[in-house]
Amino acid sequence: MSPALYLGFATLLFGVGLYGLLQRRSLVAMLISLELMLAAVSVNVVALTTLTGHDASMGQVVALILVGVAAAETAIGLSLFVAIHRASHSIDVETLSELKG
């Protein structure tokens, strides 16, 4: 297998995640899209380090660390979503548009 194939797949997955993040209006769906983006990074780092003849174990360790980071992100995100749901009984971002950035 060539690294280019994996690179293309990871970029595609990342793009799907980014599209979902911008497109979906539900907070949980946005969080899932973020997970897709992180998964793309893991695929990328494992595939590139293995297939280009570098130290493969390093890529795997990086991927494992990323799993931990993703779990922390989800925990913080979900706790904020619960707080928002308690206040406004909705997790649709359309109902939260009082601030103008």
Add this chain to the structure above:
Amino acid sequence: MSRWLALLPEAALVVTGLLIFAALMGDGPNRERWARRAAEVGGLLVLVACVLTLGRSFEVFWVTYRVDAFSQLVKLAVAVGFLVSVFIVRDGAGQRDDARGEIFFFLLTSASGLMVMASAVEAVALYLGLEIASFSLFVLVPLRERFPLGREAGLKFLVVGLAASAVTLFGLSLLIGLTGTTKLDEMAVALAAIGSKPVALFGLALFLSGFLFKLALFPFHFWAPDVYESASHGVAAFVATASKVTAVALLCRLLALTQVTGTALVTALALAAAISMTLGNLVAIVQRDLKRMLAYSAIAQAGYITVGLVAFTHDGFSAALFYGVLYLLMNAAAFLVVARVSVDGANVSMDDLNGLHRRSPLLAATLLLALFALAGVPPTSGFIGKWFLFRAAMSEGWWWLVLLGAINATVSVYYYLIVVKHAYLLPAEGEEKPVPLTFGDKALCYGLSAATLVLGVWPTLLYDWASRAAANLP
């Protein structure tokens, strides 16, 4: 054994963390007061530890963690920023009642993340430091009392921050894949061998985005006004000071990774700087909320700093580091005034400043100096800082960018002067209530104002330090 003394600031951080944690374990009415005492004492300990370890150099953990002039400058700045923010928080006015003590703990975790970033010379450790620093702030921003928009701002901060962090990681994965190492100095060697391949530049550009997000440079700026407005004063002060100076420093370190002069990445950064300056300054003019105005001014200042960075010379990096530290001091002064003028932790509008020179001459003078420094009026530190930044860019031929920066600095004088007009010329409506100041408030006002003036007249010592720090990057 004595080599390990170089890690004294980190040890002080651990001790502070334990102290605050112990204070928060209690369950009495004095819980947050103890937490505050612990944070203040701990912050002083960290500051003293930073000063004591100056001049040491040390590498540890298989050369992934390095203590040198660069990391010491950033750590000292972060320690000052942390201490000032804790001081501004005071009793946590404006923070939710049940989270008044926790604010100190999360500020501390954020500061420790920033300190790890300053010393890390390994990409994954660097990324983890960035995330520790950001996650603590994601938690702190929505915890504002009587401010329903706080949650929304927190959400915006979180979503934009997580997206920026995913992009950063994607860039990191490309860099690791290309070079086969996570250590920054080995990465620099490998990248030099590869040359300026588009994919390497693309990876580096993506990797930078997480730090540009922290710096609030266009196009990663749109969280800043909402977060500044919605976070309580102390948290906003921390975001605006310690977090910014670390972002500047890390951008220097990462941009020094590879020779990028003349590539599309430099053009993109220059354009981002130009748009950031113009947008920040123009939008700041119409703001009525003082913290929101400071946020747009921060976007503009991010643009000025990037003008120094695009020079890609040793001078440019030193000037950016130097300006980052100056910016921390002047912004800390501005936020201190905002926090003290504010009644019960509410936001401060321009009209709330009316008659400030009679209600509290010291606060009015501090605000005046801080704003003049932000605008770049001599003889304040802001002038000399911008001078170094623009000189570095000009010697590399960035005439149009420097010209735009100078025009922007002139525009910015206008809205800073509006604030000064409110503080000095307009009378307060109704009765003028004096602003109560503690001894500590006064000392900090004098200290920050003196630093702004002294560094403006005599910048040599700090600039030499920044120059030494930038000498052996990455």
